[in-house]
Amino acid sequence: MKITALVAHDANAPLVSAPITLRSLQDQDVNIEVLYCGVCHSDLHMARNEWAVSRYPLVPGHEIVGRVVEVGAGVTRFHRNQIVGVGVMVDSCRECHFCQMQEEQYCEQGFTATYNGIDRYTGQSTTGGYAQNIIVDQNFVVSVPDSLPLAGVAPLLCAGVTVWSPLRHFNVKAGDRVGVVGLGGLGHMAVKLASALGAEVTLFTTSPQKGADAYRLGAKQVVISTQSEQMAASQASLDIIIDCVAAAHDLTPYLAALKTNGHLVLVGIPETSHPSPQITPMVFRRLSISGSSIGSIKETQEMLDFCGQHSITSDIELLQGEEIETAFERMLKGDVKYRFVIDMQATQW
Numbered sequence: 001m002k003i004t005a006l007v008a009h010d011a012n013a014p015l016v017s018a019p020i021t022l023r024s025l026q027d028q029d030v031n032i033e034v035l036y037c038g039v040c041h042s043d044l045h046m047a048r049n050e051w052a053v054s055r056y057p058l059v060p061g062h063e064i065v066g067r068v069v070e071v072g073a074g075v076t077r078f079h080r081n082q083i084v085g086v087g088v089m090v091d092s093c094r095e096c097h098f099c100q101m102q103e104e105q106y107c108e109q110g111f112t113a114t115y116n117g118i119d120r121y122t123g124q125s126t127t128g129g130y131a132q133n134i135i136v137d138q139n140f141v142v143s144v145p146d147s148l149p150l151a152g153v154a155p156l157l158c159a160g161v162t163v164w165s166p167l168r169h170f171n172v173k174a175g176d177r178v179g180v181v182g183l184g185g186l187g188h189m190a191v192k193l194a195s196a197l198g199a200e201v202t203l204f205t206t207s208p209q210k211g212a213d214a215y216r217l218g219a220k221q222v223v224i225s226t227q228s229e230q231m232a233a234s235q236a237s238l239d240i241i242i243d244c245v246a247a248a249h250d251l252t253p254y255l256a257a258l259k260t261n262g263h264l265v266l267v268g269i270p271e272t273s274h275p276s277p278q279i280t281p282m283v284f285r286r287l288s289i290s291g292s293s294i295g296s297i298k299e300t301q302e303m304l305d306f307c308g309q310h311s312i313t314s315d316i317e318l319l320q321g322e323e324i325e326t327a328f329e330r331m332l333k334g335d336v337k338y339r340f341v342i343d344m345q346a347t348q349w
Helices: 041-047 150-157 159-169 185-196 208-217 228-233 252-256 280-284 297-310 321-332
Strands: 002-007 016-021 029-039 064-071 083-086 089-091 133-137 177-181 200-205 221-224 238-243 258-266 288-291 316-319 339-343
Touching: 029 083, 029 150, 029 321, 041 321, 064 133, 064 150, 083 150, 089 133, 150 159, 150 185, 150 297, 150 316, 150 339, 159 185, 159 238, 159 297, 177 185, 185 200, 185 208, 185 238, 185 297, 200 208, 208 221, 221 228, 252 258, 252 280, 316 321, 321 339
Parallel strands: 177 200, 177 238, 200 221, 238 258, 258 288, 316 339
Antiparallel strands: 002 016, 029 064, 029 133, 029 339, 064 083
16 A cells, blocks of 8 residues: 655655555554654654664654554454554564563563564564554554544553553552653653542652643642752652653652652653662662553553543644654754644645
8 A cells, every 4th residue: 555654764864755655454454544643752763863773764653543444354343434543562472471461562572663663464664653544453553532632642642651551550549649750741641640540749840930831730749850958858758750851860869759668660761871879768768760661552542541531632732744854853952842743634745
């Protein structure tokens, strides 16, 4: 199937509209017309080959909302005209311990990434949602609640489930005290979701001007992390902290903010390692530092259903595909609240 997509042909060239070919529809496949696709910072990293793993031509995009236009003969979960979503992965080995436990994001062979992965049917590179269509196995597609505005749903497929997964894994519930470090694409979703779970949320930020927005999103406290007095006042006050910052920083002050038995969960991936934290408080107060990677298909569906019940979407700025390079430039400056989303139907192919 030939379609048009926004394609990176090398690390130094801007994305351009170009034809690509999708794989033939398999029995378990769903052909999705892409309506909206979120712009994740990893799209920029991959387009520019900043992680040295990009294969060209490359079509980014893994925060996809679209309409089913065709289904394979064996598809039972979806039907034509249904609104669906696709996130960061489109396949896995399906046989290892983690796949059997419905935790495909930790597949022992590695999950198949929505783009720049290796398609298990064809052996070719997968292509993402900066495109007119995408073809995906039904087992890696999720349904989207009818009640939500679709453009704001797109970032939930990555940013939303990335923070939802640790909130659920550590059983965050009403009355818990949750910290969130950083108010960006991930952080603003962590504040919204934790608040909706009934937790009392404290935002840690280096930017005082973000305080008003944090309260609007559901935070009960805002701590300016560069102010030692404010950090001292937050000591031993939180059950769990979700650290959304993708830059190296000192973790020790956040360990100090945890109660005994508390968890510091890292979901941001810095280009260089964090400085080693102090071990003594971890030992004497049984603290833990862990990481969490995106979320499973099951968790993604649960998160979308929860968002439908609580009317939660991402705060977005809508753009057309031809504006993607401008969006990348603004992302580098931190000039976005809080996610760009491409309107594929408005894009001039």
